[in-house]
Amino acid sequence: MAGAAGWGVPETRILSTEEDDMNDAVREAAALLAAGEIVALPTETVYGLAADAFNADAVAKVFAAKERPAFDPLIVHIASFKELSEVAELPEDIAATVKSLAGAFWPGPLTIVLPKTAKVPDIVTSGLSTVAVRQSGNVIFRAIGRALGRPIAAPSANRFGRISPTSAGAVEKELGGRIPLIIDGGACRDGLESTIVKIEARGEQRPLIRVLRAGPVTKEDLQKFGKVVIEKKITDQPDVPGQLTSHYAPLTPLLMFDKPEDFQPEPGKKYGLISYRGDPKAGYMELHEWETVEELSPGSGKLIEAAVRLFYVMRMMDEAGLDAIVAEPVSETGLGVAIMDRLRRAAVK
Numbered sequence: 001m002a003g004a005a006g007w008g009v010p011e012t013r014i015l016s017t018e019e020d021d022m023n024d025a026v027r028e029a030a031a032l033l034a035a036g037e038i039v040a041l042p043t044e045t046v047y048g049l050a051a052d053a054f055n056a057d058a059v060a061k062v063f064a065a066k067e068r069p070a071f072d073p074l075i076v077h078i079a080s081f082k083e084l085s086e087v088a089e090l091p092e093d094i095a096a097t098v099k100s101l102a103g104a105f106w107p108g109p110l111t112i113v114l115p116k117t118a119k120v121p122d123i124v125t126s127g128l129s130t131v132a133v134r135q136s137g138n139v140i141f142r143a144i145g146r147a148l149g150r151p152i153a154a155p156s157a158n159r160f161g162r163i164s165p166t167s168a169g170a171v172e173k174e175l176g177g178r179i180p181l182i183i184d185g186g187a188c189r190d191g192l193e194s195t196i197v198k199i200e201a202r203g204e205q206r207p208l209i210r211v212l213r214a215g216p217v218t219k220e221d222l223q224k225f226g227k228v229v230i231e232k233k234i235t236d237q238p239d240v241p242g243q244l245t246s247h248y249a250p251l252t253p254l255l256m257f258d259k260p261e262d263f264q265p266e267p268g269k270k271y272g273l274i275s276y277r278g279d280p281k282a283g284y285m286e287l288h289e290w291e292t293v294e295e296l297s298p299g300s301g302k303l304i305e306a307a308v309r310l311f312y313v314m315r316m317m318d319e320a321g322l323d324a325i326v327a328e329p330v331s332e333t334g335l336g337v338a339i340m341d342r343l344r345r346a347a348v349k
């Protein structure tokens with residue numbers, strides 16, 4: 001895509017990672033990152049817009065390309081557990097829990113909030129004394145992290161408030177003309193952003209694991225390691241990062257209802273339905289003559305499939321020229337908690 005005026009980028013290149021292309025793609029991405037540039041990279045959750053986490057100028061470019069407000073801190077990705085000590089402190093009272101969680105879920109879609117080291121520039125954490133850290137499980141991302149030899153700061157590779165990209169094509173639509181390079185690693189395995197947790201020691205009692213953002217690692221997965229509390233609070237207070245109300249939103253209004261009958265279509269308007277599995281028993285399929293219907297998990301109704309397809313389907317519906325999108329709720333168990341979280345945030349005007 002040709003560069004839009006003002007971004008100082010002649011074009012956005014997309015590099016394949018298929019077979020023989022992999023090594024060149026890794027080398028080129030690492031070289032650009034080392035030179036202080038920003039590059040979109042695949043992870044197992046969603047595509048990230050990466051910068052050298054220790055280079056404040058490079059991180060500033062991430063905020064600019066995304067039009068992200070400075071109060072919303074980035075996640076730092078480490079290439080190995082050893083790298084953790086460069087970016088975060090391990091307070092003694094939670095060290096054992098952090099190690100157990102890392103052992104169980106890293107590399108993978110779990111982000112842990114910890115006190116930051118002085119090496120992490122304030123711009124990365126928006127001035128907070130804590131840093132959100134994870135180790136990505138995507139082999140391409142990991143290879144680039146190892147080649148760079150430094151931690152990578154990377155938020156999702158979308159413009160602020162919009163739907164996270166789960167393919168290189170979706171990144172190009174969001175940031176084409178603003179960034180020099182996208183590494184194409186194919187579709188993301190999980191399709192939803194990582195689970196973010198904060199751990200609190202409670203003396204003799206099991207530690208408290210606060211889920212700040214629901215994601216692929218579920219409450220059920222975490223329960224072995226402590227008492228899990230899902231922060232339900234949806235707020236617009238910038239001092240509660242990651243909890244901004246309107247997020248992951250299509251440009252077309254997305255509507256959700258407590259009961260299907262609450263939907264009151266306006267005459268002449270075009271509505272599309274995001275159905276969980278296309279089952280009329282859910283009460284939505286035959287409620288209205290939908291312009292278009294997309295199923296998250298056609299037929300089978302598997303939450304894991306619905307999670308993978310959610311942002312892809314939201315993007316597709318957004319491009320369908322509708323007046324509004326109606327989304328069926330999914331059951332709020334396991335991965336369904338994260339899916340409902342994203343749908344509710346998308347539905348906030």
Ligand code: TXA
Nearest residue numbers: 045047048073074113130131132155156193194241242
């Ligand atoms: O799966 C993911 O986490 C993806 C991939 C690229 O790794 N990244 C991602 O980043 O979703 P982003 O920036 O879109 O979301 C990160 C969230 C933000 O909402 C931010 O507020 C929160 O993490 N966060 C970052 N640092 C934090 C901190 N110190 N305390 C609490 N929340 C924090």
Ligand code: MG
Nearest residue numbers: 155156164193
């Ligand atoms: Mg994001």
